[in-house]
Amino acid sequence: MGSGGQKAHEAIAIAPAPVYLTSAQSEMIADHEALLGCTSCGTPLDDGEGWNGLCGNCADKAEADDGLDTEQTGGAPTGGAPAVEVEAVSPATPASELPATPDNAGSIDFATPTIDSSEVVTPVPTDPVVGDMAGHPLIVGGEDLDDSSLTLVAYQDANGGASREVLYGWVNPEAEHKVLDALALDEEKLVPVEVTKDINGRLPLDEQHQLYEQIETVAKSVNYHLKKGDGIPEHTHGNLDKLQASINGLYDSATDDEKEMLGTYLGAIEQIAPKMTPGYDEPYTAGGKIPHLDPHTVAQTVTVTEMVPAPAEDIPAGLLPATIRDTTRIKPTLDSEGQGSWDGKNRYTKEGGKEYRIELGDGYEAVYRPTTTATGNSAKVGQRGFLEVIAPAGAGHGPEMVRRLGQLNLVNRPMTAAEAEWTYLQRNVWAQRLDQDAGVASTLTAAKTLDDTVAELVFSEKANQAIGMNDTELARFAKSIQLEAEARALPEKTRMVRAAVAKHLGYESGDALAASPGYNPMPRRTVGWYSWDRFDVAANPDATTARFGNRVLYHRVTGNNVADMFRNSGALVATERRRVMGIQPGLGMSEGSDMTSGGSRVVDLRVGSPSSTKGAMMIWKNPTRLLRRADWYAYDGDHFAASASEGGWSTHGQTRDPAKVAKFKKSNNEILFRNGIDLTGSEAPDQIKCGSASQRADVLAVLTHKGITHLGSRPIDKVVTT
Amino acid sequence: MTHHGTLDHAVAELLEAGAVLGLVHPDGTAHAHSWPLARQHRIDDDVLWLRTLISGHRTPAGTPVFPLGDCLRRGIALDSYTVDANEIRFELGSGQVLELRPATSPRELETLELWDVFTLTVLTAQEEDDLDRLDADSWQGRFI
Numbered sequence: 001m002g003s004g005g006q007k008a009h010e011a012i013a014i015a016p017a018p019v020y021l022t023s024a025q026s027e028m029i030a031d032h033e034a035l036l037g038c039t040s041c042g043t044p045l046d047d048g049e050g051w052n053g054l055c056g057n058c059a060d061k062a063e064a065d066d067g068l069d070t071e072q073t074g075g076a077p078t079g080g081a082p083a084v085e086v087e088a089v090s091p092a093t094p095a096s097e098l099p100a101t102p103d104n105a106g107s108i109d110f111a112t113p114t115i116d117s118s119e120v121v122t123p124v125p126t127d128p129v130v131g132d133m134a135g136h137p138l139i140v141g142g143e144d145l146d147d148s149s150l151t152l153v154a155y156q157d158a159n160g161g162a163s164r165e166v167l168y169g170w171v172n173p174e175a176e177h178k179v180l181d182a183l184a185l186d187e188e189k190l191v192p193v194e195v196t197k198d199i200n201g202r203l204p205l206d207e208q209h210q211l212y213e214q215i216e217t218v219a220k221s222v223n224y225h226l227k228k229g230d231g232i233p234e235h236t237h238g239n240l241d242k243l244q245a246s247i248n249g250l251y252d253s254a255t256d257d258e259k260e261m262l263g264t265y266l267g268a269i270e271q272i273a274p275k276m277t278p279g280y281d282e283p284y285t286a287g288g289k290i291p292h293l294d295p296h297t298v299a300q301t302v303t304v305t306e307m308v309p310a311p312a313e314d315i316p317a318g319l320l321p322a323t324i325r326d327t328t329r330i331k332p333t334l335d336s337e338g339q340g341s342w343d344g345k346n347r348y349t350k351e352g353g354k355e356y357r358i359e360l361g362d363g364y365e366a367v368y369r370p371t372t373t374a375t376g377n378s379a380k381v382g383q384r385g386f387l388e389v390i391a392p393a394g395a396g397h398g399p400e401m402v403r404r405l406g407q408l409n410l411v412n413r414p415m416t417a418a419e420a421e422w423t424y425l426q427r428n429v430w431a432q433r434l435d436q437d438a439g440v441a442s443t444l445t446a447a448k449t450l451d452d453t454v455a456e457l458v459f460s461e462k463a464n465q466a467i468g469m470n471d472t473e474l475a476r477f478a479k480s481i482q483l484e485a486e487a488r489a490l491p492e493k494t495r496m497v498r499a500a501v502a503k504h505l506g507y508e509s510g511d512a513l514a515a516s517p518g519y520n521p522m523p524r525r526t527v528g529w530y531s532w533d534r535f536d537v538a539a540n541p542d543a544t545t546a547r548f549g550n551r552v553l554y555h556r557v558t559g560n561n562v563a564d565m566f567r568n569s570g571a572l573v574a575t576e577r578r579r580v581m582g583i584q585p586g587l588g589m590s591e592g593s594d595m596t597s598g599g600s601r602v603v604d605l606r607v608g609s610p611s612s613t614k615g616a617m618m619i620w621k622n623p624t625r626l627l628r629r630a631d632w633y634a635y636d637g638d639h640f641a642a643s644a645s646e647g648g649w650s651t652h653g654q655t656r657d658p659a660k661v662a663k664f665k666k667s668n669n670e671i672l673f674r675n676g677i678d679l680t681g682s683e684a685p686d687q688i689k690c691g692s693a694s695q696r697a698d699v700l701a702v703l704t705h706k707g708i709t710h711l712g713s714r715p716i717d718k719v720v721t722t
Numbered sequence: 723m724t725h726h727g728t729l730d731h732a733v734a735e736l737l738e739a740g741a742v743l744g745l746v747h748p749d750g751t752a753h754a755h756s757w758p759l760a761r762q763h764r765i766d767d768d769v770l771w772l773r774t775l776i777s778g779h780r781t782p783a784g785t786p787v788f789p790l791g792d793c794l795r796r797g798i799a800l801d802s803y804t805v806d807a808n809e810i811r812f813e814l815g816s817g818q819v820l821e822l823r824p825a826t827s828p829r830e831l832e833t834l835e836l837w838d839v840f841t842l843t844v845l846t847a848q849e850e851d852d853l854d855r856l857d858a859d860s861w862q863g864r865f866i
Contacts, residue, residue, distance in 0.1 A: 200783065216843055219842070220839055220843050223842040223843065224842055227842075285847040286847075288847070289846070289847040290843070291846075292785075292845075295783050295784045297783055555859050555860065557858055557860060558860070561862035561863045562862070564862060564863075572860070575789075575791035575792060575861075579791075600791070600792060604794075604859050605859070613855070613857040614855060614857070615858050637797075637799050637814065638798065638799075639816070649745065649754075649818070650816045650818050652816040652817065652818075653815065666769065666797075666799050666815075667766070667769050667797065668769045668796075668798070668799060
């Protein structure tokens with residue numbers, strides 16, 4: 001066993017625990033023991049071997065080693081693969097050198113996974129690019145996280161200190177219970193406290209006389225009529241006169257702060273009045289519109305009530321203290337180069353819904369947006385399951401942040417190559433709808449039950465370790481068994497599904513499918529995430545491309561922000577991911593947004609022969625460049641990006657077949673890609689058509705500044721056009 | 723440009739007065755969901771383009787804001803529709819029905835009022851123009 005760091009449980013009184021299995025369970029386990037082979041060396045098991053998952057030789061060796069170290073700590077057996085030298089995914093700071101974990105967080109023990117580094121698909125970086133808002137994508141094992149993906153972002157410190165690292169991703173709904181089980185969520189464990197806060201607020205005089213509201217009303221009316229060109233109505237003049245009289249009447253008795261506010265508003269009136277005069281002819285879009293004026297605010301200290309965790313002694317041992325609060329988002333600042341800075345604290349507030357702030361100890365914290373909180377509030381659909389792990393100031397915390405996912409009962413190790421193929425197969429089954437074949441469908445069902453069967457096997461091996469555990473320890477013990485079972489079962493599950501898919505598609509065997517052109521289980525890295533390909537398209541991309549003839553994929557962009565896309569991320573990024581990247585502040589989401597939750601996680605392209613517009617447009621003349629991905633779905637019509645039947649939308653007509661997409665007829669068709677599209681890498685468009693020469697110049701300037709000379713294989717000045 | 727002249731006129735009138743797009747529940751009894759609509763529309767290629775509004779609110783300082791990344795244009799295919807005095811029904815290829823009707827509830831009316839304040843007093847004229855054109859598939863500017 002590798003070093004593995006902390007042991008899951010200490011000083012357990014050892015006495016064999018009775019394990020009661022039905023005869024059917026025993027037979028099933030025996031079958032799968034033989035199926036899996038020795039869990040240490042992979043040797044097929046003979047009759048009489050395998051009661052503990054080991055062949056005779058390994059069992060003898062284990063017995064000999066028993067006095068040295070008998071405890072397994074959540075490793076990732078390879079089930080059938082020869083034993084290999086394993087090494088821990090090393091935290092940036094060895095656990096032994098970390099400061100003592102305070103309070104209850106420190107009492108929480110979680111398994112440190114061991115894994116052969118050569119098997120890792122995406123090593124966890126210790127040196128992500130600081131300030132890169134797109135972040136460094138990585139993939140973790142298991143199926144706890146959406147797409148098994150996380151993104152590590154290292155912000156520049158807003159105060160010039162060490163960088164601030166944040167790891168984020170979305171927890172799958174099926175795994176949410178794991179996170180919630182780790183938390184002290186009982187509302188009774190939260191206590192109200194009054195705290196003072198410095199806020200910027202409007203002056204009472206302003207609010208009492210609704211001065212800002214009066215300015216807003218006048219400005220709205222004036223702009224409306226300037227835009228229509230039908231003259232400013234008399235009542236708007238009257239409103240302005242009334243406002244001016246109010247301000248004049250208040251001025252003499254006002255305090256200094258109030259006079260400053262009144263002066264600001266008088267300045268606004270002076271700006272508005274000329275635009276109301278007959279004959280004013282400044283074009284609305286060229287300086288005619290009254291610019292925005294924020295309410296006048298001053299710094300004030302207020303007392304507010306917050307719910308905070310109860311004193312540590314009231315938190316049950318083994319659980320993490322968690323605070324419920326209104327949803328927030330990290331609030332970084334972007335410089336002119338698109339580099340992000342954050343001070344580790346500043347957050348956008350009142351983003352809609354509720355979230356938990358979780359103390360992980362040692363300066364680490366997590367933020368989780370659950371489907372339902374202990375108080376019955378939910379995060380909004382697009383944000384549900386969103387998880388942040390925030391490290392203490394400084395660089396190199398990536399591996400430790402991944403490791404600490406274990407505190408939340410989530411799989412906390414990088415994805416192995418074996419898992420990558422499992423994920424690849426799952427993506428391809430979904431993309432190609434292979435589960436419509438009865439054989440594939442039944443194999444998928446059988447594969448799911450394999451986890452449970454192997455879990456029983458693992459439990460039979462380790463049941464004696466459970467003696468003397470309290471309830472919390474038992475719960476964690478059960479979870480560690482489940483994780484180990486999933487890892488042990490994975491190679492066999494992959495083999496089963498690959499074989500079933502191969503049979504359905506007419507291949508001689510699963511191995512023949514694996515050796516076929518286009519079959520590549522390794523994901524491709526794009527900007528801030530990974531994508532898997534679908535092997536039906538990748539096997540013969542020219543055939544797919546030919547189906548489209550002269551038709552292209554395209555996406556129309558608000559014209560004045562094309563350069564910003566390249567400045568900030570170099571990607572066309574889905575709204576929700578742009579928000580968490582901090583490219584723009586996320587705004588509160590109300591009930592109305594639930595229906596578009598699917599839409600906030602995808603970008604929407606169309607297929608056809610688009611006409612020119614005033615705005616900008618990205619064009620992919622070779623649709624296969626994008627359609628080879630295994631994460632898109634499409635409709636020949638606008639379904640508001642519905643990914644599933646939710647909120648009343650039908651998914652009738654949803655297709656993932658490139659041949660059907662090529663024949664789409666409606667101009668409101670939609671082809672929806674998860675996360676976004678890498679505009680400067682392997683998914684670069686063939687043409688970026690700008691709405692004006694100045695837009696084109698801006699885009700070219702940004703690309704040149706970033707050292708990008710080609711998009712795809714073509715020079716940027718050939719790709720970026722007007 | 724369009725042979726949907728009657729529809730064009732009816733939509734314009736409804737939007738000017740304040741309108742809502744409702745997705746009729748599969749059982750036909752009520753709206754499964756509804757969205758207040760920006761006062762802008764465009765018809766081309768037998769598609770009616772509208773902008774659904776979501777999540778408007780005022781910041782603590784009082785400034786109205788909308789997440790424009792969620793207030794996207796939506797295209798309704800004009801294969802089959804009926805224009806009544808106070809309502810337009812669109813039958814979609816999927817078999818579902820959308821209804822364009824006057825805004826009536828306080829929430830709908832408040833959203834429309836806030837949208838007007840937002841577009842007319844917070845956005846720049848250029849941003850307003852970008853929205854009015856209804857030709858972009860995503861919003862890449864401020865207020866995502």
